[in-house]
Amino acid sequence: MPFPAHEILRPDSPVKPAWSLFDTGWYLHRYADARAVCAGKPAEAALDYYLRIGVRLGHSPSPVFDELYYLAENPDIAELVRRGAYSSGFDHFCQHGHRGVSPHWLFNDALYADLYEDMTLEILDAHGCYGRYDHYLRSGQRERRMGHFLFDGMFYRERALEAGITEREIDGPGPYAHFLATLGGGGDELATSTYFDPAWYVEHHPGAKAEILRGRYSAAIQHYLTNTAPEAFDPVPQFSERFYRRRYPDIASAIEAGLYRNAYQQFVQYGCFELRQPSPDIDLAYYRDMHERVRNDLNAGVVRDAFAHLRLIGLKEDMAYCPPEAPPALDEAGTREAFLKKARADLAIFARQGLDFGFGGVPEVSVILVAHNRFELTMRTLASLRRNFAGAIELILVDNASTDDTRRIGTYVRGTRLLRSEQNLGFLRAANLGLAHATAPALLYLNNDVELGFGAVASALRRLNSAGEIGAVGAKIVRSNGLLQEAGSIIWNEGTAVGYLRDAPPLTPEANFVRDVDYCSAVFLLCRTALVKGLGGFDEDFTPAYYEDADLCVRLIGAGYRVVYDPAVTLEHMEFGSAPTTEVSMALMRRGRRIFRDKHKAFLQSQYAPGPQNLIPARSRGQKPRVLFIEDTVPLRRLGSGFVRSNDIVHAIEAAGYEVHVFPINGAPYDYMSLYGELPETVEVLVGQDFMTLPDFLAERREVYDLLWVARTHNLDRVLPLLEQAKISAPIILDTEAIASARDALRFQAFDFTEAFAAEFASAGVAAMVLAVNEREAGLLAASGLAVNVAVLGTVRRPAPTPRGFAERGGLLFVGAVHQADSPNLDALRWYVEEIYPALAEIMGEVPVLHVAGHVARGVGLEGIAERPGIVWHGELDDLTRLYDEARLFIAPTRFAAGTPYKIYEAAGFGLPCVVTPLLAAQLGWADGRELLAANDPRGFAQQIARLYRDEALWTALRHNALAKLAREHRPEDFAARVGEILAVVRG
Structure with a gap:
């Protein structure tokens, strides 16, 4: 009372x-x-x-x-x-x-x-x-x-x-x-x-x-x-409210909704566990990863989080909490000497074991390697080649009048065609001597001072054979000091040839996507043998060396072929390892440039002028239009929440013939394996960029892009002022992915949808086209009077049903990402635990186990769910096939959401029938009792689960109907064609 x-x-x-x-x-x-x-x-x-x-x-x-x-x-x-x-x-x-x-x-x-x-x-x-x-x-x-x-x-x-x-x-x-x-x-x-x-x-x-x-x-x-001004006061010197709000604009909506008083509250409750950056000069991920003590203290529960550790311990003990602005550069003279010492250290191995390049039948690749002294380097290169590629190699070794142990190399290397010259012909003429003996369909020019990266030769062969118009494939070349020599090369209109990204780290995003280039260095250059022979090999006007590889690539291009840079082909190069001095090499380069400039005047007229403003356009050959794709983060499929569809869109844009650059506006705190493994090889994934770097990025690339594709409406609001500031006028496609105001209208009782919708799409009028994920949301956009083209771009999912039948399966499955505390997926799980499960226990007695999988953001609490009896929590998995094959049915008790639920497409694609809410059924356009079962209240939802779990005939019918629906309406080829149509309409 x-x-x-x-x-x-x-x-x-x-x-x-x-x-x-x-x-x-x-x-x-x-x-x-x-x-x-x-x-x-x-x-x-x-x-x-x-x-x-x-x-x-x-x-x-x-x-x-x-x-x-x-x-x-x-x-x-x-x-x-x-x-x-x-x-x-x-x-x-x-x-x-x-x-x-x-x-x-x-x-x-x-x-x-x-x-x-x-x-x-x-x-x-x-x-x-x-x-x-x-x-x-x-x-x-x-x-x-x-x-x-x-x-x-x-x-x-x-x-x-x-x-x-x-x-x-x-x-x-x-x-x-x-x-x-x-x-x-x-x-x-x-x-x-x-x-x-x-x-x-x-x-x-x-x-x-x-x-x-x-x-x-x-x-x-x-x-x-x-x-009354919670954003105006910082609580400690290590946190900047202004910086954090700019760095992580995704929390603005949560603050507006009243979930947090200010950004610092979000940081202390969740952001510190996610290792978000509290101020410009503090990197908590670096602080944790660089100090074993921090990791040990966190694991032992000495402190709550890395930020608390920094304030309590790290600052007092002067522990580094951010990376130096530039890591100390390794002295290249020292690293070259280390490269040589490693080569010398291996000589005893070759003395006892030797190398065998013998083969039977037809060789897969002919390798031309020219050596003049430097026996230890040549042996190390050949050992690297043998380890790198197990296939049939026709090794053509040209000894260019060596005076060291290279004269006895045949004793240690078997199965090679060894050509000797009584005088030093120089690299160019010696390579042409070897060309006459090449019989394999592919020809590899290889320096004798390199160590090949994993699978380099096989990767280059795959690339060369992937398209008949590819004439040559080049490598990402890393110098002995760990920095790039080149990631493809550029020829400027005055004849200068430069290695793109020289002195940059090998993981620089710009170095890690496939593209056509002006030329690649003959340090590693894989070509079509017949094509090179038809062109007469290297032009001996460039004797003894330098610019002969640029000349050959330009002649390949003139013959209608492409030169492709492939970052999967990597090697370490002891630059100038075979030259007597670097000064001699530089003098030969200047001479070669004069010859090249006189020979290729017509080619040079179409090249870019040297200058930083032309670096991005000049790094790639061809006339592919360029698209800047802006998303919350790099769209990895495991993240769910619309990122699967964004991933499919990037693939479709690339397939339509565009060069795509993906910009993660909230950063991309994921491992490199994922970042580079889920998107097409030709896509530039701008790792390391985020909203804070976007102004400078746009200023540097003001003239680069033909079109901007902005995923999610809130991102357009954020980037629009920066686009105007950079004076970028390229047409914009706004892909809503989901209408947030429609979702919030379901979530909150007292909610003004008209006002929220107007605020959400206040900037949409600048877009050349606005995309909705389904007809329902397209209708909301059209009815709003938005004065732009509105189109539907749905979802792709190819049926791939797992084999087990009804009787071989058991348990329930839920898959969904939880990115924040107010996530619809987390609400769905809580509703299941608190209301549906008790009703299901009353109906079935023994409730089937619910298996739950999906990405969960750090700091999001799962109390009362993960440890609940009857639930098995699997977390984030790279492959869900086993779960889909073992479960009997999929549930999605989602009470508020927008867009379309990809998880239902995925479950149905694996052949798993679904029980969902009417909300999801309406978003899908699928019928209750035909492609799925639906219910809106806890007991009704439980009854549908029990019904489908026990009825094999119903289970089979729903499985068949959903698979047929996917096969008709969600084909990858139709999705790709639709993306192509949208791009064509916007570009006119």
């Missing part, structure tokens, strides 16, 4: 929650008017004054309840108090609010409920606790439970003991109650957690300090948590 404040505060009240305290001493110290009236009177006079007068003046009865905060945060309650329904905010809290409303700015009732699954009202009632705050005051504050993201009871206790406060003084009321009682007492404010520094706060926010001195706030932490 409700207990009004005037009853619950009386000394003889039978109900005594810990929060029902009237603290006479604190009250009289806090309120001067009460102190004046009650002076010299009995102690009970203060309580009487509070109940008669103080409640009308906005007084609080004790330090653990803040009347003014309670009314300010709950205007509906304030209105009830104004009307006389309650005598005060505290009166409302006593009667009703203690069951879910936060009573103080330093306690968050919802957070306490989310963090601790035993804090349900039912459990609390059973244990005689009057709400979560009662529990926290009685025991939670002493149990290291978190009642607020900025209060750590044990942390505060340690600071208080250091300040000379006794254990008895702290432990009597508890650290939380003790801290509140000290506020406004005139002493120094002690820090309540490592996440807030009150001394730094008042020093760096003079406005806040002034407000505290005027008495408007009792402490720095109160000012921080209750001021």
Whole structure:
């Protein structure tokens, strides 16, 4: 029953929650008017004054309840108090609010409920606790439970003991109650957690300090948590609110929805676990990965997260928390010497074992290798070649009048065609000598001072054979110091030939996609043998060397063939390893350039002029139009949530003949294997870029793009000002993926859809075309009067049913990504656990096990789900085939969502019948009882599960119908053609 404040505060009240305290001493110290009236009177006079007068003046009865905060945060309650329904905010809290409303700015009732699954009202009632705050005051504050993201009871206790406060003084009321009682007492404010520094706060926010001195706030932490500009104040020197909001704009909507007061709250509760960057100069991932102690302390639970570790330990011990701006460059003279030493160290191996290049039948590749001395380098190169490719190699070794042990190389290398020259012919003429003996369909020019990367020869052969118009394939060449020599090469219009990205790290995004180029170095150049022979090999005008490979590639291009750079073909090169000095090499290069310029005047007229503004256009040959594809992150299929469809779109754009550059606006904190393994080889994946770097990126590439494809409407709002600033006028395709306002209208009861829709698409008018994922959402866009073309681009899924039949399967399956705490998938799982499962247990008795798989963002709590009996949590899996083959049916109890649910397409594609909500069925356009089963309430959903789980004929029919639907309406070839049509319409 409700207990009004005037009853619950009386000394003889039978109900005594810990929060029902009237603290006479604190009250009289806090309120001067009460102190004046009650002076010299009995102690009970203060309580009487509070109940008669103080409640009308906005007084609080004790330090653990803040009347003014309670009314300010709950205007509906304030209105009830104004009307006389309650005598005060505290009166409302006593009667009703203690069951879910936060009573103080330093306690968050919802957070306490989310963090601790035993804090349900039912459990609390059973244990005689009057709400979560009662529990926290009685025991939670002493149990290291978190009642607020900025209060750590044990942390505060340690600071208080250091300040000379006794254990008895702290432990009597508890650290939380003790801290509140000290506020406004005139002493120094002690820090309540490592996440807030009150001394730094008042020093760096003079406005806040002034407000505290005027008495408007009792402490720095109160000012921080209750001021009206939560984004304007940083809590510690290591966090920048402004930076974090710009760096991670995805949290803006959560702040607007009231889930967080500011960005720092999101960071402390979730972002620190995700290793998000708190300020420009702090990289938590680097801090964790670079220090074993940090990892050990985190694993041992010494600290909560990497940010806390940095503030508590790392800063004091001067532990590095961000990478140096540029890693120290390795001295190339030293690395060249190390390369040589490794080669010399292997000589004893070859003396005993040798190398065998013998083969039977027809060779797959002829390798021409020219050697002049440097025996150890040649042997290391040949050993690398033999290890690299197990197929038949016709090795043509030209000894160019060597005077060292190269003269005896035939003793150690068997199965080679060894050609000797009595004089040093130079590389060019010696290579032409070897060309006459090449019989394989593919010819590899290979320097004798390299070490091949994994699968280099096989990768190059695959690329050469992938298209008849490819005449040559070149490699990503890394120098001995670990930096690039070239990632393909550019020929400028004045004849200069430059290795693209020289001195850049090999993992630079621009170096890691396949493209046609002007030429590739003959350090490793795989060509069609007949084509090279038809062109007469290297032009001997360039004797002894340099520019002969550029000349050959230009002649290949002139003959109608392509020269392709393939980053899968890698090698380490000891540059100038065979030259007597680098000065000699440079002189030969200058001579070769003069010859090349005179010979290829017509070719050079069509080349770009040298300059940084032309670097991106010049790095690729051909006239492919370029598309900048902007997404939240690199669209990896395992991320779900629309990224599967974005992945398919990138593939389709590339297949339509476009050069695609993928820009992850929120960054891409994923492993390189995933980043480069799920998108076409010709796509530039801009790893390392994000919203913070986007202005500079757009400025550098202002003239590069023919079209922009922006995935998700919120990203258009973010990039549009930057596009205007960079003066980029390329047409824009806005792919909505899902209409967020339509989803939120289902989620929130009091929701103005018209206003939200207008805000969501306020920038859409600049787009040349707006895409919806289904006809339903296309209708919403068309009905809005949006003055742009609206088109539908659906989803692709090829049927690939797993083989097991009905009787061989068991259990339920749910697959879905959980990117944030308000995720529709997380809500669906909670609904299943809390309401559908009990109904299913009543209907079936023994409930089938539910298997759950999918990506979960770090910091998102799964309390009450992952550990629940009857649920097996698999987490993120690269291959779900086994789960789809073993489960009997798929469930999707989704209550709010937009777009179309790819997980249903995927499940149906694997041949697994589905039980879904009518919402999802409508988004799919699939019929209840034909392609799936649907229900909207917990018991109905449970009944559909039980029905389908037991009925093999129904199961078989739904499986067949859904597979047929996919085969008719979601074919990859139709999807690719649709993307091609959209691109053609937009480009005119």
